[in-house]
Amino acid sequence: MADVEQQRRALPPWALRAMDSGYLLPALFVASFLEAIIVPIPLELILIPLLLLQPKRRWLLALVALAGCLCGALVGYGVGAWLFDSLGQSALATLGAEQAFAEFKQTLAEQGFMAIVVVGITPVPFQVAMLAAGATQYPIVGYIVATTLARGIRYFGLAMLVALFGQQALSLFKRYGKRLSGSLLFIAVLGYGLYWWLTK
Template identity: 50%
Template sequence: MKKTEDTRANRLVARILNSDYLLTLVFLASLLESLVVPIPLELILIPIMLSQRHRLWAISSMALAGCLVGAMIGYGIGFLFFDDLGQMLLSWLGYDNGFAEFNRQFEEHGFATVLFIGISAVPFQIAMLAAGSTGYPLYLFLIAAAIARGVRYYGLALLVHWFGDYALQWYERYDRRVAWLILVIAAMLYGVYLWL
């Protein structure tokens, strides 16, 4: 029975990877990841990029586009409905405790904060809701989000382009360490920014 299930799963994955709708699915996955799914998109992007190396940059672009559309929706929720939906989303994700202090920091250093969150392992929903709830300018928020997430998605494509299958092995082996390293580096850069 297990072998039959594995075969079906493999056929489904192959159909998705060879589908005309692959880029649309990447867009939707990125949109959902930016809004409600607290699982790194990289977990699915690396295998997709490895199997579709000729479409690396298109996959990265669709991931970025989906994230930015999700970011605009999250910003809108923060701007229009923070007291109702935004608080509920923060509670559901378990991030409501430290949001007041974060909000104060965000009002002072919004652009750098969005960059920090967008590059690091901190859930991006926090930046979206904070930007919207504080009325931070949407265009600045989107520029910072595009830079931060562009670094992640196009950087990932570059790693897959350069290292191929080794990129997936490396990610699986060191993903937590790399996430912590990126978080520490981003925090240090953010600290330097605040200090200057």
């Protein structure tokens, strides 16, 4: 019971209200969508307590978070492709990511698919990848596949972390979040390398 109360206290009020009123899935979708576009709050800090509180819907929660992120990713791509000079520049200024955008744009030109996967898994603001992919007219199918792979690894990886470590998952994420991201990135790169080798 104490664990449940601790997990509930880790959630913001809107998430508690959504969970208690039965609208958790739509609220999580919207939160993931907004986090993907501009809100600089790690969704993981909300998702982990929810995964702990609702273990029977663990994989569904991860899927909804992924769906919200993908919709946000499409909006971000569209802003980069058609509204970069207005909304795109403003978004980068708000995030303080102008330099990161310039660097990632070059990386995207050189590494393409894997550049998007790397940013999608690591703590670098994903808005940078969205805007750069749209601004450079990166193929949208490849962009969506890379985003799905990256964020799928991230959200379903969190669900697996909660399944393995339970209540300790949140403290582990707070303490070792960057290392966990690095481990997930290594798995993604390894998988991509194996795919490249098999299809060579």
